[in-house]
Amino acid sequence: xxxxxxGLDPDPILGLMAKFRADPHPQKVDxxxxxxxxxxxxxxxxxxxxxxxxxxxxxxxxxxYIGPAxxxxxxxxxxxxxxxxxxxxxxDRRTVTVQTPGGCGALRVGAELIRAAAAGVRVxxxxxxxxxxxxxxxxxxxxxxRYPYYEPASHRLRFAEMLAQLEHASAxxxxxxxxxxxxxxxxxxxxQQWETLIGLVQRRNLVxxxxxxxxxxxxxxxxxxxxxxxxxxxxPEMLLAVSFSKNLGLYRERTGxxxxxxxxxxxxxxxxxxxxxxxxxxxxMPPDHGAAIAARIFADPALTSSWHRELEQMRARIDxxxxxxxxxxxxxxxxxxxxxxxxxxxxxxxxGVSGQQVALxxxxxxVYMTSDSRMNMAGISPENVGYVADAIAAVLRC
Ligand code: LMR
Numbered sequence: 103x104x105x106x107x108x109g110l111d112p113d114p115i116l117g118l119m120a121k122f123r124a125d126p127h128p129q130k131v132d133x134x135x136x137x138x139x140x141x142x143x144x145x146x147x148x149x150x151x152x153x154x155x156x157x158x159x160x161x162x163x164x165x166x167y168i169g170p171a172x173x174x175x176x177x178x179x180x181x182x183x184x185x186x187x188x189x190x191x192x193x194d195r196r197t198v199t200v201q202t203p204g205g206c207g208a209l210r211v212g213a214e215l216i217r218a219a220a221a222g223v224r225v226x227x228x229x230x231x232x233x234x235x236x237x238x239x240x241x242x243x244x245x246x247x248r249y250p251y252y253e254p255a256s257h258r259l260r261f262a263e264m265l266a267q268l269e270h271a272s273a274x275x276x277x278x279x280x281x282x283x284x285x286x287x288x289x290x291x292x293x294q295q296w297e298t299l300i301g302l303v304q305r306r307n308l309v310x311x312x313x314x315x316x317x318x319x320x321x322x323x324x325x326x327x328x329x330x331x332x333x334x335x336x337x338p339e340m341l342l343a344v345s346f347s348k349n350l351g352l353y354r355e356r357t358g359x360x361x362x363x364x365x366x367x368x369x370x371x372x373x374x375x376x377x378x379x380x381x382x383x384x385x386x387m388p389p390d391h392g393a394a395i396a397a398r399i400f401a402d403p404a405l406t407s408s409w410h411r412e413l414e415q416m417r418a419r420i421d422x423x424x425x426x427x428x429x430x431x432x433x434x435x436x437x438x439x440x441x442x443x444x445x446x447x448x449x450x451x452x453x454g455v456s457g458q459q460v461a462l463x464x465x466x467x468x469v470y471m472t473s474d475s476r477m478n479m480a481g482i483s484p485e486n487v488g489y490v491a492d493a494i495a496a497v498l499r500c
Pocket of ligand 1: 115134136234285
């Protein structure tokens with residue numbers, strides 16, 4: 103049976119993680135996988151998470167099934183957190199929220215839902231986009247197309263080209279958008295650009311699919327959901343994948359949600375039944391632990407404030423490292439202008455160098471980033487920034 107089966111290359115991000123772990127060099131620096139790191143390079147368990155977890159473990163009396171939609175209180179709180187109070191789609195009972203195994207689960211269930219509803223539509227994804235978007239959406243059999251988004255060499259958004267391409271999308275096509283902290287570029291649309299895009303989405307009858315994996319890591323929880331809220335109020339139908347891997351640090355607990363907005367409450371009921379069936383046929387039910395923690399934090403004002411404080415510290419540290427690296431690259435006389443690092447948001451930015459230069463950084467200097475030169479800015483620290491800047495400067499001279 104397995105004689106014909108070919109081995110596959112490792113995943114570009116997870117494969118790099120393994121390479122980094124295997125590297126014995128004492129000064130190695132991991133700017134690869136997108137996880138938050140504190141100044142000592144550790145990915146901490148948030149204090150609010152530890153406190154919520156302790157209460158849950160002390161009071162837990164059963165491990166019985168939770169059901170295919172996950173925790174109702176988690177789903178309600180996530181809908182509020184993302185869409186905000188008094189959102190028209192919530193008021194009109196046009197939303198469906200189900201807990202999923204991480205944001206990846208939400209993207210995949212969303213893709214299956216699209217295929218069940220309209221198998222022939224195309225899904226337009228940004229060029230570049232997160233490397234796992236293509237397998238997650240493409241595995242469901244949907245046709246994917248790329249729209250221009252960002253030019254790594256000049257560090258500039260290709261907004262006019264993006265609009266021009268989406269003008270030719272067919273009515274009913276889906277457009278995948280990064281709600282904030284674009285992965286891998288760190289370059290987001292400004293409010294005016296979002297408005298222009300919303301006008302196009304409405305005029306061309308496109309269905310937005312928002313990926314919200316970094317809420318709170320750009321400007322704040324409310325500000326980072328502003329585009330999502332605005333689009334959700336402007337269009338009849340929308341999908342939204344939410345992840346709590348980064349903003350609650352629940353990476354391995356696989357905690358996410360899929361929110362769908364339907365044209366009517368009746369259609370929302372139909373969507374709910376489909377989504378539950380899709381989840382049942384893929385993984386039966388989502389894992390509980392992360393959602394139980396998140397729900398506890400959202401429901402307890404003291405834990406919520408602690409979360410907001412910790413999230414703000416993570417955001418500020420990443421922004422600080424952006425400024426620090428840009429400055430240190432100047433000191434190291436690295437060829438080029440790196441001020442774009444301080445203007446971008448979230449964990450990632452593209453350095454804008456070739457695959458060969460990325461390989462040199464890894465092989466000669468033990469600085470790890472993905473082959474498209476994506477750097478996780480949370481991997482920078484006051485201790486390693488000089489080493490990283492010198493390594494980049496040296497490679498740019500090659
Ligand atoms: C990343 O982009 O590095 C993270 O979202 C981790 C992953 O699963 O790829």
